[in-house]
Amino acid sequence: MGLIELASANSVWRGMDYYEKKKVVSWKPSGDASYDGQVAGSNNRVYSVHIDKVHPRKSVCNCPFAAGRRVVCKHMIALYFTAEPNAAEDFMKQVEEWEKKEEERERQHYIDLKNYVNSLSKNELQQELYNALVELEDIRNRYW
């Protein structure tokens, strides 16, 4: 698993935000697959960050969230995207593809639903409508 897969969605999005806002003050490679950097935090602090792409759990940051824990924080993600902008681009492409697929799934769902309704006989429609209204009333009574 890579840094992104290990990070929470929150850390990835906030890291992306830090990357876009250029919060990485400085960075340099520190091996074939790792980087060291300084990343500006939200409270005017600058955190020392080390990321290891091959062994992501060996990445460290001295921010309160990640210090002493084997977690991937937003500063690590910001450093990763800054050092490798292609990774940020790939990530955004994946998100866009996922959203497109999700939209397509939703569209297809409503088409299927409409086809299903159109396929019913009058008796079936009356039964389904009755069931739906009872269920709706039930939900209304539960929440209002």
Ligand SMILES: [Zn+2]
């Ligand atoms: Zn951090």
